[in-house]
Amino acid sequence: MSEPRDPDPQPTAAEIFGQALGGAARKAGLDPAKEASTGHVVWSAMGGWRGVAESVIPGLVFIVVYTLTIDPDSGDxxxxxxxGLSVGIAAVFTIARLIARQPVSAAIGGLLAAAVAAAFAVFTGDAANNFIPGFIxxxxxxTALLISALLGWSLIxxxxxxxxxxxxxxxxDKRKRRVFSWLAIAWAALFFLRLGVQLPFYLADDVTTLGTLKLVMGLPLFAPLVAVTWLAVRALYGRRDA
Structure with missing residues (x-):
């Protein structure tokens, strides 16, 4: 007599992790099952104008104000x-979302990131340390994306x-495994590229160049890779399947 089958098998760790990643992607507007243009998807992933502003303006204000107030004698x-201005602007964005009763997760994340980065700089007295959390x-x-690709469990x-x-x-499916592995490697390459380009300027204590590179290598590199990932996934599954 065969044993009764479990009507509700427990999900594996990979399935739970996949659900978490997929849920985050869906909240960011990256759902391949939806009929949407690539431009719309990329714009949604960046959070629209508000998301772009929340991502760019605090860092831009920091680097502009710091550069304009450099003392010729000390170089600082x-x-x-x-x-203060950078964290203050991030706080204003968060408060604005709360007042408008809009999702605040992105704004709060940006505020916490700005506060943690500021703490690194304040406690050490070195403006360059403001970028340490970003390096981490x-x-x-x-590392996580690269390892996942090498193990055949691509996070993508x-x-x-x-x-x-x-x-x-x-x-x-060998084709899907191969594509997902290469996508994970591409994302890993983006993160390592940022490290490789920016770290030398951190070691040289060149805050102005470091801040500029962080902005240039942020959304301008993120957006095209989101588009490539979206198109690759849609190509794998096809509109009919989606």
Missing amino acids: GDLWLSL TNAVYG GLAAGFLMGEGTAWRA
Whole structure:
């Protein structure tokens, strides 16, 4: 007599992780199952005008104010003013979302990131240390994505599998595994590229160039890779399947 089958099998760790990644992607507007133009998807992933402003303006204000207040003798800018304005603007964005009763997760994330970065700089008295949290984030994301690709459990694949309703079944398809692995490697390369380009300027204590590079290598590189990822996933599954 055969044993009764479990009517409600427990999800595996990979499935739970895939659901979490897929849920985050869906909230960001990256759902391949939806009929949307690539431009619309990329714009949604960046959060629209408000999201772009929340991502760019605090960092831009920091680097502009710091550069304009550099003392010719010491070579240092006004750290407190630069950080105060940067964190203050991030706080204003968060408050504006609260008042408008809009989702505040992105704004709060930006505020916390600005506050943590400011704390690094304040406690050490070195403006360049404002960029340390960003280095850590890039290193962690890049390493996680690369390892996932090498192990055949691409984080991109886990997210896409959940969004497309097939869980981890994509791993049985060689074409999907190959594409998802290369997408994860591409994202890892982006994070490592940021580290490789920016770290020398951090070591040289060139705050102005470092801040400029962080802005240039932020959304301008993020947006095209989002588009490539979106198009690749849609090509794998096709509009009919979606």
